[in-house]
Amino acid sequence: MTEITFDQLLDARGLNCPMPVVKARKGVAELETGQVLKVVSTDRGSVKDFQGWAKIAKNVELVAQESGTEEDGRELFVHFVRRTA
Amino acid sequence: MAVTDVPTQRDASTDELTKRLAELESRVAELEEARPEDRVSLVIFSGDLDRVLAGFVLATGAAAVGQQVSMFFTFWGLNVLKKSTRLEGKSFFEKMMAIMSPGGSEDLPVSKMNYFGVGAKMLRKMMKDKNVSSLEEMMDLARELEVKMVACEMSRDVMGIGIDELVDGLESGGVASFMADALDSRASLFI
Incomplete structure (x- = not known):
């Protein structure tokens, strides 16, 4: 897995719909244009949610999505979003 | 030539x-x-906890993905916005309505299996256990995301609910004010 560089990290673990996207939106608003926010979530639905967000919003781009497992066995869904405007 | x-x-x-x-x-x-503009409009007609919750998830979600959101509260939906119940100055039927209606978002019943409020309490507990935001948290979030909330003037009048009994920061409007937003929206939902 190649390392993706990011500027800010948002821990959205334990949060459910619609909170990961809501928090990520706030996080992106605090970025400079061109910077990347990494969002770590435990919400399976967030995978499609972030894809939908990137499709609708004019100022964000989904750079990459990854999944993994935490030490306690919880599944993790990681999203990298770039502020484009 | x-x-x-x-x-x-x-x-x-x-x-x-x-x-x-x-x-x-x-x-x-x-x-x-x-x-259409980047706008979503919702009519909240229902005063059932589960339905209203769905409405606020949609509203906050839409706002999060960059849409302007208008919520139009009418009939039973007005109970969601109540902060207090006043009986003085009301007619007999208005008083009856006030006494029998939920006194605010925390009193809302669920649309199925309510069993005099036990169902609503159970749903809230289950949501909390799953770390889903409560209705009140969602309402605060909606305000923070600048979701526009409009209380229907006509149904408020019919049900005898004073504007002083509703939470602050609401607009008051009728069908034309909803249509003005709905016709400029990408999606309109009736809940």
Whole structure:
């Protein structure tokens, strides 16, 4: 897995719909244009949610999505979003 | 003569093209006018906890993905916005309505298996256990995301609910104010 560089990290673990996207939106608003926010979530639905967000919003781009497992066995869904405007 | 015919012919076709271009431009301007904004409109008619919750998840979600959101509360939906219940100055039926209606978002029943409020308490507990935001948290979040909330004037009047009994920061409006937003929206939902 190649390392993706990011500027800010948002821990959205334990949060459910619609909170990961809501928090990520706030996080992106605090970025400079061109910077990347990494969002770590435990919400399976967030995978499609972030894809939908990137499709609708004019100022964000989904750079990459990854999944993994935490030490306690919880599944993790990681999203990298770039502020484009 | 063929030689003199050519320029005349060109003039005619240029005029025709200019005319068609002007028509096209006005048509584009018309279409741009009719194009929806990045807006979502919701009617909250229901006063059931589960339905209202779905409404607020949609509203906050839409706001999060960059849409402007308008929520129009009418009939039972007005109970969601109550902060207090006043009986003074009300008619007999209005008093009955006030006493029998939920006194605010925390009193809302669920649409199924309510069993005098036990169902609603159970749903809230289950949501909390799963770390889902409560209705009140969602409402705060909606305000933070600048979701526009409008209380229906007519149904408020019919049910005898005073504007002083509702939470602050609401607009008051009728069907035309909803339509003004709904017709400019990409999606409109009735809950």
